[in-house]
Amino acid sequence: MEDGKPVWAPHPTDGFQLGTITDIGADTLTIEPLNQKGKIFLAPMNQVFPAEDDVNKHVDDNCSLMYLNEATLLNNVRVRYSKDHIYTYVANILIAVNPYFDIPKLYGPDAIKSYQGKSLGTLPPHVYAIADKTYRDMKVLKMSQSIIVSGESGAGKTENTKFVLRYLTTSYGSGQDIDERIVEANPLLEAFGNAKTVRNNNSSRFGKFVEIHFNSKNAVVGGFVSHYLLEKSRICMQSNEERNYHIFYRLCAGASEDLKKKLHLDSPDNFRHVKTGALKDPLLDDHGDFNRMCEAMKKIGLNDTEKLDLFRVVAGVLHLGNIDFEETGSSSGGCVLKNQCNDSLQYCADLLGLDQDDLRVSLTTRVMLTTAGGAKGTVIKVPLKVEQANNARDALAKAVYSRLFDHVVKRVNQCFPFETSSNFIGVLDIAGFEYFEHNSFEQFCINYCNEKLQQFFNERILKEVGLLFTKILSGLNVTILWLMDKYLTFPDLVEAKLTGILDILDEENRLPQASDQHFAQAVHSKHKDHFRLTVPRKSKLTVHRTLRDDEGFIIRHFAGAVCYETIRFVEKNNDALHMSLESLVCESKDKFVRELFENSNTSKDSKQKAGKLSFISVGNKFKVRVTVKGSFLIVRKSP
Numbered sequence: 001m002e003d004g005k006p007v008w009a010p011h012p013t014d015g016f017q018l019g020t021i022t023d024i025g026a027d028t029l030t031i032e033p034l035n036q037k038g039k040i041f042l043a044p045m046n047q048v049f050p051a052e053d054d055v056n057k058h059v060d061d062n063c064s065l066m067y068l069n070e071a072t073l074l075n076n077v078r079v080r081y082s083k084d085h086i087y088t089y090v091a092n093i094l095i096a097v098n099p100y101f102d103i104p105k106l107y108g109p110d111a112i113k114s115y116q117g118k119s120l121g122t123l124p125p126h127v128y129a130i131a132d133k134t135y136r137d138m139k140v141l142k143m144s145q146s147i148i149v150s151g152e153s154g155a156g157k158t159e160n161t162k163f164v165l166r167y168l169t170t171s172y173g174s175g176q177d178i179d180e181r182i183v184e185a186n187p188l189l190e191a192f193g194n195a196k197t198v199r200n201n202n203s204s205r206f207g208k209f210v211e212i213h214f215n216s217k218n219a220v221v222g223g224f225v226s227h228y229l230l231e232k233s234r235i236c237m238q239s240n241e242e243r244n245y246h247i248f249y250r251l252c253a254g255a256s257e258d259l260k261k262k263l264h265l266d267s268p269d270n271f272r273h274v275k276t277g278a279l280k281d282p283l284l285d286d287h288g289d290f291n292r293m294c295e296a297m298k299k300i301g302l303n304d305t306e307k308l309d310l311f312r313v314v315a316g317v318l319h320l321g322n323i324d325f326e327e328t329g330s331s332s333g334g335c336v337l338k339n340q341c342n343d344s345l346q347y348c349a350d351l352l353g354l355d356q357d358d359l360r361v362s363l364t365t366r367v368m369l370t371t372a373g374g375a376k377g378t379v380i381k382v383p384l385k386v387e388q389a390n391n392a393r394d395a396l397a398k399a400v401y402s403r404l405f406d407h408v409v410k411r412v413n414q415c416f417p418f419e420t421s422s423n424f425i426g427v428l429d430i431a432g433f434e435y436f437e438h439n440s441f442e443q444f445c446i447n448y449c450n451e452k453l454q455q456f457f458n459e460r461i462l463k464e465v466g467l468l469f470t471k472i473l474s475g476l477n478v479t480i481l482w483l484m485d486k487y488l489t490f491p492d493l494v495e496a497k498l499t500g501i502l503d504i505l506d507e508e509n510r511l512p513q514a515s516d517q518h519f520a521q522a523v524h525s526k527h528k529d530h531f532r533l534t535v536p537r538k539s540k541l542t543v544h545r546t547l548r549d550d551e552g553f554i555i556r557h558f559a560g561a562v563c564y565e566t567i568r569f570v571e572k573n574n575d576a577l578h579m580s581l582e583s584l585v586c587e588s589k590d591k592f593v594r595e596l597f598e599n600s601n602t603s604k605d606s607k608q609k610a611g612k613l614s615f616i617s618v619g620n621k622f623k624v625r626v627t628v629k630g631s632f633l634i635v636r637k638s639p
């Protein structure tokens with residue numbers, strides 16, 4: 001840092017502020033802010049960085065800055081964002097800042113045309129440039145390529161994913177129906193898999209990997225969508241300012257009177273599974289979105305019967321949620337349906353093709369086969385307590401809706417079939433990093449996936465840079481030492497066999513007296529001195545400091561520390577549906593519902609046969625291995 005020249009020094013809210021150094025201490029520097037003369041402050045020496053000569057000038061590529069440090073990189077992105085240049089390169093990685101408004105002409109047909117066949121850097125940074133580079137790499141290298149879109153929730157991942165798909169199908173499509181279908185599949189997927197959250201009115205609550213397939217002449221021939229881990233807990237419960245999946249509200253708002261009558265639908269206020277969250281949002285147009293979704297369904301080739309099948313099951317889940325139980329008061333314990341729920345039971349049973357009485361019995365009892373004593377293999381019906389029946393009802397709702405979502409994705413895939421393909425371009429868009437005042441199992445799973453992706457990113461980039469350095473420095477006697485311990489400690493905390501948080505939780509689920517408190521205690525005792533884990537009372541926020549050690553834990557993620565409240569972790573980690581309910585839906589009179597549960601292997605599970613409510617771990621389904629080749633796109637929320 002040169003004498004008298006401006007530097008970037010830490011700022012409590014803005015990240016960094018410009019100032020000059022007025023004094024130098026042993027470990028600190030005295031800084032005088034440029035815009036607040038005389039208001040000097042001390043800053044740690046390693047957090048003060050040299051500034052560019054002209055801080056208002058910006059460059060397309062962060063690598064072209066004279067000084068490369070956190071402050072200059074951020075400032076460049078900020079200056080560009082203020083001029084509506086939302087994209088910035090870091091070599092062949094693209095940073096995108098969410099503008100939250102439509103920037104005129106940024107994505108129009110002319111823009112698409114202008115980026116076709118152009119090398120990265122020829123034109124201003126753009127998501128189209130990344131898409132085109134990926135396409136050219138696929139063509140030249142004759143290898144499939146992938147783009148990873150990463151960023152916190154609401155950063156713009158899904159929007160940019162859609163721009164990539166639109167660009168590739170428009171530029172390199174075969175000009176047939178299929179190009180449009182690949183793009184039009186999104187409104188349908190989003191209707192069933194997206195929801196309003198505190199951070200994003202259209203938040204993806206599932207991960208997807210969209211492949212666009214090309215023939216030997218490098219023209220689009222079809223597509224394929226893989227989906228991961230729909231957030232099931234949302235189907236039965238949402239926090240105050242959030243909503244359930246869009247489709248529930250859209251159907252209530254947009255269905256014709258005739259359809260509403262058929263499905264016994266009225267306002268969402270009348271359905272337990274949707275009324276817990278925010279019902280109305282002035283920015284959401286459920287009626288209009290219903291019509292847009294129906295239009296998209298038509299474009300991708302869904303007929304009226306298929307549409308009705310989907311809507312029928314959605315309505316069935318809504319009515320199921322309205323079934324309530326009360327104690328029988330008899331000595332055998334158990335519960336019965338409340339009288340006022342008989343209509344809901346009937347509607348749910350009719351819409352899902354179930355026998356009303358069978359549904360009633362399956363919700364309030366579970367079937368067990370005796371395994372010891374008396375006549376082994378005798379079927380007995382065990383009455384459920386109110387809480388157990390509530391859990392059974394919610395487990396059924398989650399199972400039916402998630403099977404429906406699987407079907408939607410499968411049906412979407414049938415809309416752009418291809419017989420053979422030479423290569424594909426894949427775009428990975430997973431639910432983004434989340435951090436709220438209260439964070440639960442859902443945030444833990446989502447953030448874990450994001451952490452894995454970040455880890456892959458770090459390893460890949462460091463490896464590439466390492467190889468480059470090794471090449472440059474070969475011949476010189478230099479050892480390259482990578483300080484990666486901070487990244488490497490994450491997997492053993494979460495994934496390690498037996499001692500990782502996911503295995504500790506599974507172990508808890510298997511205990512006869514499983515409890516959230518015991519789980520949290522086990523996490524702390526097994527990772528007492530782990531760099532990434534600490535107890536809630538060490539949080540910087542008062543709200544977390546009130547939690548006891550057995551009520552939560554803090555994980556230091558790559559994107560910041562998050563305090564997880566462990567209440568209901570055990571319950572949320574269990575995906576099992578008891579045998580009576582599973583067999584009931586598997587044998588539905590309704591062909592569509594029956595098919596949703598085809599290949600349902602849980603019904604054949606031996607533990608289920610023994611009559612136990614088996615445990616199916618949700619957390620374990622999140623254990624991921626990311627092995628992708630290709631380009632990166634990092635999206636950021638606007639400052």
Ligand SMILES: Nc1ncnc2c1ncn2[C@@H]1O[C@H](COP(=O)(O)OP(=O)(O)OP(=O)(O)O)[C@@H](O)[C@H]1O
Pocket residue numbers: 098099100101102103151152153154155156157158159160199200202203204205430431432433635
């Ligand atoms: N490039 C853009 N231009 C205009 N608006 C945008 C752009 N990117 C994002 N937005 C706005 O921001 C909202 C949130 O973006 P998006 O849904 O893509 O976020 P996300 O990163 O996928 O979030 P999540 O992880 O919650 O799914 C969009 O609904 C849109 O209104």
